[in-house]
Amino acid sequence: MRLFYNIFIYGYGFLIRLAAPFYGPARQWIAGRKNLFSDMEKVVGKHEDVVWFHAASLGEFEQGRPVIEAFRETFPRYKILLTFFSPSGYELRKNYDGADYVFYLPLDKPRNVRRFIQIFRPKLAVFIKYEYWYNFIQELSKNKIPLFFISAIFRKEQYFFKPWARWFRHQLQKVTWFMVQDKTSSDLLNSIHIYHHQIIGDTRFDRVLKIAREEVDFPVIQQFVNHSDVMVCGSTWPAGEDILSAYLKQNQKIKMILAPHKIDAEHIQEIRKKFNAFHPVLYSETGKAPVDEKSRILIIDTLGILSYLYRFGQVAYVGGGFGSGIHNLPEAAVYGVPVIFGPHYKPFREAHDLLKNGGGFTIQDKKSFFAVADRLFQQPDFRIQAGQAAKQYVEKEAGATFQTIEKIKEYLVAQQKEKLSRNL
Structure with a gap:
């Protein structure tokens, strides 16, 4: 199944290139990834502790923004990497000062994924709501880098819950922790024997409450x-x-x-x-x-x-x-x-x-x-x-942001304790 998945990914990239001369967002998608890895290598330091947040587009970024900002406040020594898949998110937030690095996400090809992970060596990865890129999931798991999905939501119509989707369900087992929005999502994950999750709600509510309190x-x-x-x-x-x-x-x-x-x-x-x-x-x-x-x-x-x-x-x-x-x-x-x-x-x-x-x-x-x-x-x-x-x-x-940060803290603290024990 991984072979078929990779064929799909390569085909997806090929179709975007075909569409680029005729479709503006496709052109932006291609142009934004030009010299992507060399640009990444120029900015990241060799000994930085990086935490990676990924948003598909602008809506997912706004959903995860309160977590990013709370993370910055709670863990100021970490560098924050923010990636987007779509131009509508990246082009509007490429100068977002809440992150140290903002880039397009490379296409989920095995070679791209390995190079990306080698450049940033993230201590932890947070995907906002969805976007299940299975080569990224595999590489993070292989390198023992914790991966969280936050504000995740599942529906019974999704392919994960189809009889033929065993391989995809197996990939989800490699995710460290799912923070889901509701009981329905929790029950669906339980139904496919994925128990590493908890119901915390939707971080969007924290974001909109903050905006509403701002004087404009x-x-x-x-x-x-x-x-x-x-x-x-x-x-x-x-x-x-x-x-x-x-x-x-x-x-x-x-x-x-x-x-x-x-x-x-x-x-x-x-x-x-x-x-x-x-x-x-x-x-x-x-x-x-x-x-x-x-x-x-x-x-x-x-x-x-x-x-x-x-x-x-x-x-x-x-x-x-x-x-x-x-x-x-x-x-x-x-x-x-x-x-x-x-x-x-x-x-x-x-x-x-x-x-x-x-x-x-x-x-x-x-x-x-x-x-x-x-x-x-x-x-x-x-x-x-x-x-x-x-x-x-x-x-x-409201309140999902606090619970999300507390869960992330568990893993970062555990990493620090492990590092200290190795140095003793």
Whole structure:
């Protein structure tokens, strides 16, 4: 099976190279890995103690960020290596000052993996949520380097739990410790005889609570809001944007702050056309002139600020639910606003929890969206109650970061004791 896996990895790399001339992210993926190993060798010291954190993309980085920052505070003498697989994470966080080294993850070829481990010689590795690169898992295990998966979540539909996936299950046995989000994940791991895990929850809740407590100054946003009822729409996609445009037409008393998932020029132009009747304003252009008083929609065409903007709304809509899956619900819920999302939420525990406690609402189409949004805006008491439920849920789920650091500490302390005993 390892042979077939390696064939897949080589094929994956080949397909990305084929796509690169035609697809921007593929070009970034290739360009970012050019001279990767020589760049790594130039910066790392020979006698440094390195701990390695890996995030697939930006969302996983934000999920693991509280652990990275808590680790820095708890273990200041260690150097932190942060890797990303995708350009959307690396390009936005390549200058993140919470890590000493930030690089793309090399493709999971055996030769790449051996060289990577030889360069950094990490004392411990932490993978955030998922991305099971089996050659990396094998090499870490071979070198007796502890490997943790944090904020991990498992579903019975995943291939690990299929009858034919025995080899993949065997690879998971080489992971040192799984810190999972919920009991369902724990039960699934138990079902395949993986018992080295514990339920600690999702570190995203710690991250969004920290953001919500930060004081921010967005004078342009405040000018736009101007005491109006506002719906903040985050990580939106075209299917949801069609519904939002129709709702602005029906409810002429509200305004919208809309932060699309993709902010390329083509998509921004499509949004401007779609919302043309409501005098759309781009956030990037607000520094040139005051916001038009007629405008009822402010389009956020800048990355990195959405998590601070939900505080300006009475209701939130989080996109992705008409495609592969919803985006970050706790990011909105932490501000005490009810959260609306689309129908494709099944794999997301927080969506089920928010539906259950009354802080979240799912919609299937324009009609159901109108019904939910109208009720929230027209019944303030109901809206406030739903918002409080959403916030209480986030606060209840916090605390995973502390437990994660405590578990990591066990292994680092054990390493130090072993090193001291060898030197006696």
